Amino acid sequence: MKKISVILIAALALVWVGLALAADPPKSGDLKEVALVQAKGVKGEAKGTLTINTATGADVAIRIAGLDPKGIYTAFFVNEKSLMFEGIGEAPHVLTVNEKGEVDFKGTIKKNIYKRYVAAGIYLNPGGKPMPNPVGVKAALGSLVAKDKPKLILQGKLR
DSSP states (O other), X not given: OHHHHHXXXXXXXXXXXXXXXXXXXXOGGGEEEEEEEEOTTOOSOXXXXXXXXXXXXXXXXXXXXXXXXXXXXXXXXXXXXXXXXXXXXXXXXXXXXXXXXXXXXXXXXXXXXXXXXXXXXXXXXXXXXXXXXXXXXXXXXXXXXXSOOOEEEEEEEOO
């Protein structure tokens, strides 16, 4: 009986240690937090943060307050000068805004893709539907190029 008790206690201790290790949240050194501030010329009180778990390189969280609850907002990593962009989260990269104008998004990105970009941007999309290209297209497509581009509302420097 004594052996069974010792074995049972040891097994429970191992399970507890295993669960504690598996549930270990990321350490503060593993998180890259980027302040999202209003872009030039934008009116309102919007502000937020983008947090990237650098230990996994793929987990992101976005928290924003002060948005228009009726707007359609998308999130991208961008290099404005080279017109490169990568969506944050699943396509079409839309952030769900609650009735208070807040976003609480948790999702994933391609592993370490954020390292290729200099900024993150939150865009207000015209016409009530998300646009897959936040920075515009430089091409000779004439009338096929949308006249309205998403408007940069919040931005944060990655490096």
